[in-house]
Amino acid sequence: MATKLSGIRLARRLDEVGFSDIVQIRNKVMAMRAEGLQVHALHGGEPYFETPEDIKFAAVKALVENQTHYAPSSGLPELRKALVEKLASKNRIQVTTDEVIATVGGSQGLYAAFQSVLDPGDDALVFSPYWTPIGDLVTGAQARPLLVPTATARRNGIRKTLEQFSTPKTRAIYYNTPQNPSGLVFTRKEAEEVAAFAIERDLVVIADEAYEDLVYDGEHVSIASLPGMLERTITCFTFSKTYAMTGWRAGYAVAQEPFMTALRKIVLYSTNGVTTPVQHAMIYALKTPEVQIAAYREEYRKRRDLLVSALNEVGLECDPPAGAFYAFPNVEKINKNSRTAAQILLDKAHIATIPGSVFGAQGEGHLRFGYAIGIPEIEDCAEALRRFLA
Numbered sequence: 001m002a003t004k005l006s007g008i009r010l011a012r013r014l015d016e017v018g019f020s021d022i023v024q025i026r027n028k029v030m031a032m033r034a035e036g037l038q039v040h041a042l043h044g045g046e047p048y049f050e051t052p053e054d055i056k057f058a059a060v061k062a063l064v065e066n067q068t069h070y071a072p073s074s075g076l077p078e079l080r081k082a083l084v085e086k087l088a089s090k091n092r093i094q095v096t097t098d099e100v101i102a103t104v105g106g107s108q109g110l111y112a113a114f115q116s117v118l119d120p121g122d123d124a125l126v127f128s129p130y131w132t133p134i135g136d137l138v139t140g141a142q143a144r145p146l147l148v149p150t151a152t153a154r155r156n157g158i159r160k161t162l163e164q165f166s167t168p169k170t171r172a173i174y175y176n177t178p179q180n181p182s183g184l185v186f187t188r189k190e191a192e193e194v195a196a197f198a199i200e201r202d203l204v205v206i207a208d209e210a211y212e213d214l215v216y217d218g219e220h221v222s223i224a225s226l227p228g229m230l231e232r233t234i235t236c237f238t239f240s241k242t243y244a245m246t247g248w249r250a251g252y253a254v255a256q257e258p259f260m261t262a263l264r265k266i267v268l269y270s271t272n273g274v275t276t277p278v279q280h281a282m283i284y285a286l287k288t289p290e291v292q293i294a295a296y297r298e299e300y301r302k303r304r305d306l307l308v309s310a311l312n313e314v315g316l317e318c319d320p321p322a323g324a325f326y327a328f329p330n331v332e333k334i335n336k337n338s339r340t341a342a343q344i345l346l347d348k349a350h351i352a353t354i355p356g357s358v359f360g361a362q363g364e365g366h367l368r369f370g371y372a373i374g375i376p377e378i379e380d381c382a383e384a385l386r387r388f389l390a
């Protein structure tokens, strides 16, 4: 009997979902290092320091005390209580413990948010350049990302520009501040404009505040704290950046009904929650005093200033980014095509960066330099830049 193979194919919803270019660059860097070459690694997005000892001990203690059983899928009550307190005091977001959910990193929160809001055929407005996975999260929901050039929006007016790019099928706006890859921090007035537009058009805002603690100039405004926004916003947070916990996969999301029920279903059927010892570490991490977080921020600011002055010195124009830990200079001096520019910089100066076009067409002509690395490494990179370009 002939074998019928037509059933062996992927579900169509994955057709438009890409794989990360960043992983390919990481592999190339590993291969160069294996050959014994010194590579200046500015392609990454991980804190320069290790997870603080006492946070690690909280997880170890939980393990030793047999906190190894199923926890409620949405998170331990003690964790959700601590999150509610943090959200009220730091983000001015007033919610109950039923309106927060622990997620496996910010990534699971974002995945669940897009899945909860978008139907096939819907559109979502995305300020661009944008963090690459967002395009895939939107297409993975069989929806279409509508890229809104952030620079144009800031110049011509946020509301006017959103109006221009919006369609009758638009259901959501992805709103990331501080931004990856540009380091941009939206002002309160800009947040208010996005909010006014969302209310006027009855849209949902998916807010990504992964870098909320890394604002050097200006203030961090959680859009869900603005009047009329809590009921239409799903806000996603992570422990990855603030507490150097990238590998722990710890995050949380905040939303009201009907969204919270949807988030709960997605978390339940994908991971059934965050691992129990990690939740204990999250509870402990939330006790970190604000002065400690400010001290980390100050360390990043030093790195930012060092890198940005080196970039400008060699003619790679770059305004100091107001937040996050990336610089996003114009590199047309090296090559107009950012993939070619990244390749040249890697081959000739052994500096690993990410091509701006990976973050949307609006990132073309730029490279992303991640400065969450040691100060000596930034100084070495600055020296390599000078040798190559000065």
Ligand SMILES: Cc1ncc(COP(=O)(O)O)c(C=O)c1O
Residues within 6 Å of the ligand: 045, 104, 105, 106, 107, 108, 131, 176, 179, 180, 208, 210, 237, 238, 239, 240, 246, 250, 251
């Ligand atoms: C803008 C942005 N959002 C969300 C995340 C999610 O991080 P994680 O899944 O580690 O919490 C990242 C990580 O790089 C990011 O840059």
